[in-house]
Amino acid sequence: MRLDRRSYAGTLLLLLLxxxxxxxxxxxxxxxxxxxxxxxxxxxxxxxxxxxxATGIKVNFVRFSSGEALARLIAEKGNPxxxxxxxxxxxxFAAGIKEGIFQSYKxxxxxxxxxxxxxxxxxxxxxxxxPLVFMSNTKFLTEHTLKPPASWEDLxxxxxxxxxQMADARTxxxxxxxxxxxxxxxxRDEGKAFDYMKKKRRNVQLYTKSGGGGTLPVGLGQAGAGxxxxxxxxxxxxxxxxxTISFPREGIGTSAEAIALLNGxxxxxxxxKLIDWAASPAMxxxxxxxxxxxxxxxxxxxxxxxxxxxxKGARIFPIDDGYAGANRKRLVERWxxxxxxxxx
Amino acid sequence: MRGRRRAARDPxxxxxxxxxxxxxxxxxxxxxxxxxxxxxxDGGHLTLGNVLAILGDPHHRQAFWNSLLLxxxxxxxxxxxxxxxxxxxxxANLSRGWVTLLDAATLLPLVSPPFTTAIAMIFxxxxxxxxxxxLLGLKGVTVYGLASTLFSExxxxxxIAYLTLKPILAGIDPNVEDMAQSLGASRWRVFRTVTLPLxxxxxxxxxxxxxxxxxxxxATPLILAGNSFPVLPTQAYLQITGLFDLGGGxxxxxxxxxxxxxxxxxxxxxxxxxxxxxxxGKVGAQTTVKTVAPWxxxxxxxxxxxxxxxxxxxxxxxxxxxxxxALGANHAWTWRHYQxxxxxxxxxxxxxxxxxxxxxxxxxxxxxxxxxxxxxxxxPGRHLMxxxxxxxxxxxxxxxxxxxxxxxxxxxxxxTGGALIIVACYVFRYSPTGIRATVxxxxxxxxxxxxxxxGLGARSATTFRRITVPLIVPAFFAxxxxxxxxxxxxxxxxxxxxxxxWTLITVRILENMTELALGPAAAFSVLVVVVVFAxxxxxxxxxxxxxxxxxxxxxxxxxG
Numbered sequence: 001m002r003l004d005r006r007s008y009a010g011t012l013l014l015l016l017l018x019x020x021x022x023x024x025x026x027x028x029x030x031x032x033x034x035x036x037x038x039x040x041x042x043x044x045x046x047x048x049x050x051x052x053x054a055t056g057i058k059v060n061f062v063r064f065s066s067g068e069a070l071a072r073l074i075a076e077k078g079n080p081x082x083x084x085x086x087x088x089x090x091x092x093f094a095a096g097i098k099e100g101i102f103q104s105y106k107x108x109x110x111x112x113x114x115x116x117x118x119x120x121x122x123x124x125x126x127x128x129x130x131p132l133v134f135m136s137n138t139k140f141l142t143e144h145t146l147k148p149p150a151s152w153e154d155l156x157x158x159x160x161x162x163x164x165q166m167a168d169a170r171t172x173x174x175x176x177x178x179x180x181x182x183x184x185x186x187x188r189d190e191g192k193a194f195d196y197m198k199k200k201r202r203n204v205q206l207y208t209k210s211g212g213g214g215t216l217p218v219g220l221g222q223a224g225a226g227x228x229x230x231x232x233x234x235x236x237x238x239x240x241x242x243x244t245i246s247f248p249r250e251g252i253g254t255s256a257e258a259i260a261l262l263n264g265x266x267x268x269x270x271x272x273k274l275i276d277w278a279a280s281p282a283m284x285x286x287x288x289x290x291x292x293x294x295x296x297x298x299x300x301x302x303x304x305x306x307x308x309x310x311x312k313g314a315r316i317f318p319i320d321d322g323y324a325g326a327n328r329k330r331l332v333e334r335w336x337x338x339x340x341x342x343x344x
Numbered sequence: 345m346r347g348r349r350r351a352a353r354d355p356x357x358x359x360x361x362x363x364x365x366x367x368x369x370x371x372x373x374x375x376x377x378x379x380x381x382x383x384x385x386d387g388g389h390l391t392l393g394n395v396l397a398i399l400g401d402p403h404h405r406q407a408f409w410n411s412l413l414l415x416x417x418x419x420x421x422x423x424x425x426x427x428x429x430x431x432x433x434x435x436a437n438l439s440r441g442w443v444t445l446l447d448a449a450t451l452l453p454l455v456s457p458p459f460t461t462a463i464a465m466i467f468x469x470x471x472x473x474x475x476x477x478x479l480l481g482l483k484g485v486t487v488y489g490l491a492s493t494l495f496s497e498x499x500x501x502x503x504i505a506y507l508t509l510k511p512i513l514a515g516i517d518p519n520v521e522d523m524a525q526s527l528g529a530s531r532w533r534v535f536r537t538v539t540l541p542l543x544x545x546x547x548x549x550x551x552x553x554x555x556x557x558x559x560x561x562x563a564t565p566l567i568l569a570g571n572s573f574p575v576l577p578t579q580a581y582l583q584i585t586g587l588f589d590l591g592g593g594x595x596x597x598x599x600x601x602x603x604x605x606x607x608x609x610x611x612x613x614x615x616x617x618x619x620x621x622x623x624x625g626k627v628g629a630q631t632t633v634k635t636v637a638p639w640x641x642x643x644x645x646x647x648x649x650x651x652x653x654x655x656x657x658x659x660x661x662x663x664x665x666x667x668x669x670a671l672g673a674n675h676a677w678t679w680r681h682y683q684x685x686x687x688x689x690x691x692x693x694x695x696x697x698x699x700x701x702x703x704x705x706x707x708x709x710x711x712x713x714x715x716x717x718x719x720x721x722x723x724p725g726r727h728l729m730x731x732x733x734x735x736x737x738x739x740x741x742x743x744x745x746x747x748x749x750x751x752x753x754x755x756x757x758x759x760t761g762g763a764l765i766i767v768a769c770y771v772f773r774y775s776p777t778g779i780r781a782t783v784x785x786x787x788x789x790x791x792x793x794x795x796x797x798x799g800l801g802a803r804s805a806t807t808f809r810r811i812t813v814p815l816i817v818p819a820f821f822a823x824x825x826x827x828x829x830x831x832x833x834x835x836x837x838x839x840x841x842x843x844x845x846w847t848l849i850t851v852r853i854l855e856n857m858t859e860l861a862l863g864p865a866a867a868f869s870v871l872v873v874v875v876v877f878a879x880x881x882x883x884x885x886x887x888x889x890x891x892x893x894x895x896x897x898x899x900x901x902x903x904g
Binding site (some may be wrong): 034040041042045060061062063064065067068071075076078079081082107122162163168169170172204205206207209216217219220221222223240241242332335336340341 | 472670
C-alpha cells in the first residue's frame with residue numbers, strides 16, 4: 001500500500017479552501033433582519049416574503065418550536081443572534097419576559113389593539129388569535145356511533161379509551177391553554193378541574209411533544225380525537241384527512257400569537273419595522289390569501305368567511321393573562337405529578 | 345515514569361499528545377465544564393439543590409432505570425443481530441453478491457435520520473396501523489411503549505454492531521480454526537472455543553456502542569416510548585426545551601454518565617485481560633474459511649434476509665410517503681414534495697453537504713490519531729484521554745448541544761452562528777466509533793511489526809505512517825463513514841447549533857414533521873439516503889485504488 005503524501009496535502013488544501021469560502025457567514029447587508037420564527041415555515045415564509053416586497057428589508061429566519069426557540073434565546077442572551085421572535089403562543093413570551101430577553105416596543109397600531117392582545121409595556125404585541133378546538137376522526141365517530149364531542153364530558157366516554165392524543169404541558173403552549181380552559185369551565189375550581197383531567201387521562205393514548213403532534217394520528221385514525229389549535233386542525237382537514245371539528249358547549253380557550261423585539265438586537269430599526277407591519281392590517285389581511293387560519297388580532301381586519309363559518313356559534317373565551325402567568329408553573333407541575341404520572 | 349521519559353525522547357509523540365489534549369480540552373472538557381458550573385451554581389453560589397430536587401422525584405428515578413433497561417436490551421439484541429449478520433457475511437463462504445446485499449440492507453438504517461424508522465413504525469402498528477390493522481386485523485393495539493422503542497432502536501443501531509464485528513470475524517486467520525479442526529475438534533467446538541472468544545473484544549465494543557447509542561437517543565423514545573415508559577434523554581430534552589430548566593436537564597443527563605462510564609470500564613477490564621492477536625507478521629498458507637457448516641449457511645442467510653425485508657419495508661413506506669400528496673388521505677402521485685425541498689430546502693441541503701464534507705476527513709484523522717495513541721503508545725494520562733474522548737458520545741446530544749451553546753456564545757470563543765461549531769460538534773461526538781475501531785483493530789495486530797520498524801531506526805511518526813496507517817485503514821474509513829453519515833443524519837445536539845447562517849437537513853425534517861408536512865420530510869429523508877449512498881460508493885471507488893488485503897471492499901468503509 002502506497003500513501004501518496006501529495007494527495008493528502010492536496011486534500012487538505014481543498015478543505016482549507018472550502019473553509020475559507022464557507023465561513024464565516026457573509027457579512028450582514030445594510031437592510032437585513034434576523035428572526036426566529038415559531039410559526040411553521042410554510043406560513044412564516046410567505047408573510048416574511050411579503051414584508052421584503054413591501055419594505056425592501058431582507059429577512060433571514062429559522063423556524064423552531066416555542067420551547068426550543070426560548071431555550072436558544074435564553075442561552076444567547078449575552079450575544080443575541082436575531083432581532084425578532086416571530087409568532088408563537090403568548091405564554092412563551094411571558095416566560096421570556098421573566099428571563100429579560102425582550103425590549104419594549106409599541107408599534108403604530110398599539111393603541112388600536114384590545115388589552116389582551118398586547119403587553120402593557122410593549123414587551124410583546126399580538127399578531128393573531130388562535131382558539132382551541134376538538135378534532136375527531138370522522139370514521140372513528142361513525143364506527144362507534146358517536147356524535148362529534150360537544151362537551152368536555154363527552155371526551156370521558158369509554159369509546160375513547162386509549163384513543164385521545166393531545167399535547168404535553170411540559171413542552172406545548174397548546175396544552176397549557178387547554179389546562180387553563182378546563183380550569184375556566186370549572187370556575188377555576190382546581191380540585192374539580194384536576195378530577196376531570198385525571199378521568200380523561202384514562203382515555204389518553206399519548207401526550208405529544210408539539211401542539212399539533214396528534215393531528216396526523218387523528219387524521220390517520222391511529223387516534224380517535226384530540227384537542228388542538230384551530231390552525232392545526234383546519235390544516236389537517238385541508239390536507240385531505242377526514243376529520244370533524246367541534247366545540248364544547250361549556251366553552252374553550254384561545255391564545256394570542258405574538259411578536260417581540262429582542263434585547264440587544266443588532267438591527268433594531270428593521271426589527272421595529274417588522275413589528276409595525278406584522279401588528280397592522282398590512283400583514284394580517286394577508287392570512288386569508290395564504291390560507292392561514294389564524295384569527296386576525298387587529299380589530300380592523302375581518303375574519304375570513306370560511307373560518308368565520310367554522311367559528312360560528314362556538315363559545316370561545318380568552319385566557320386571563322394575569323391569572324395564567326401567576327399560576328402557570330405551579331399548575332403545570334401539578335399536571336405532571338397528578339395527571340401525567342399518576343401515583344397508582 | 346518510563347512513559348514520560350519516552351514521550352520526552354520522541355518529539356512527534358509529544359506534539360501529537362499535546363495537540364490531541366488541546367482539542368479535547370477545548371471541545372469536550374471546556375463546554376461540559378461550563379455546563380457543570382451552570383448546573384451546580386445558583387446565582388453565583390454553589391448548591392446541590394438542583395440535583396437533589398431531580399433525584400427526589402420518583403418519576404425521574406423510574407426514567408433512569410428505564411434507560412438502563414432499554415440500553416441493555418438494545419445492546420444485547422443489537423449485538424446478537426449484528427453477530428448473525430457478521431457471521432453470515434464473513435464466515436459462511438457466501439458469494440460476493442449476497443454479502444453486498446446484506447451490506448446494503450444494513451446500511452439503510454445507518455444512513456437515515458434515526459426517527460424515520462420511528463415514524464414508519466407509527467404508520468405500521470397501532471389501532472389503524474398498516475400491519476396490525478390492515479394486514480392482521482388486530483384491534484386496540486398500542487404502538488407506544490418499551491416493545492416498539494426497543495424494536496425501532498435495535499433495527500436502527502444493530503448495523504453498528506455488524507460493522508464492528510464483521511472485520512473482526514473476517515480478520516480471524518482461518519489457519520487458526522484449521523489447526524483446531526485438524527486436532528480433532530468439531531465445528532461447534534471450534535466455534536465455541538476459538539472463533540467466539542476471538543470475537544470477544546468485538547462483542548464488548550458492539551455492546552458498548554449500542555448501549556451508549558440507546559442511552560443518548562432521544563428522538564426514538566420521543567416518538568415511540570409514550571407516557572408509560574419515560575427515559576432519561578427524552579426527560580432531559582423536555583426539561584430543557586419544555587420547562588426551560590437547563591439545570592434540571594443537565595442533572596438528568598449527567599445521571600446517564602454513570603452507567604455509560606460503568607459499561608465502559610467493564611469493557612476495558614474484560615478486553616484487556618486477554619490477547620487477541622491473530623494477524624502477525626508471519627503469513628500462513630492460504631486456506632478457506634470453514635467456520636460454518638455448508639448446510640447451516642442457508643438458515644443463517646434466511647434469518648438475515650428476513651431482517652433485511654423488514655428494513656426495506658420501512659424505507660419503501662418512507663419513499664411512498666414522499667411521492668404521494670398526503671399519506672393516508674390522498675394517494676395521488678406527485679413530485680411536489682421534491683420541488684419544495686429543492687427550492688425552499690436548498691439552503692439546508694447545501695449547508696449540510698459542506699458541513700459533512702468538512703467534518704468527514706477531520707473526524708477520520710482525529711479518530712485514528714487518538715486511537716493509535718491510546719492503543720499503542722505509553723504516556724501519562726492515556727486512559728484518561730480515551731475516557732475524555734468518549735464523553736461527548738456517551739452524553740445525550742441535547743446536553744452536548746446546550747453545553748456548546750453556553751460555552752461558545754460569547755467572545756473570545758464566539759463560535760455560535762457559524763459552521764465551525766457544528767463541524768466540531770460532529771467530529772468530537774461521532775469519532776469515538778472510529779477510535780474504538782482503531783483500538784479494536786490494533787489489539788489484533790502484533791506490536792512486533794511496529795517494533796521491527798522502530799528497531800530498524802524509523803522514528804515513531806515514520807512507523808505510524810508507513811506501518812500502522814496501512815494496517816488501520818479500515819478503521820480510518822470507519823471513522824470517515826460514521827462522521828459523514830452522522831453529519832447527514834444526527835439531530836439531537838446540532839438542533840441547538842443551527843443558526844440563521846447554517847442549517848441542517850435533519851432539523852428541517854423534524855420541523856416538517858411537527859408542521860404536519862410529512863411529504864417534504866419523507867422527501868428530505870430519501871434525499872439523505874441517496875446522497876450518503878452515493879458518497880459511500882465514491883469512497884469505495886477511491887479506496888480500490890489503494891487496495892489493501894481484506895480492506896478494500898465496499899463494506900469495509902464503515903468496518904472496523
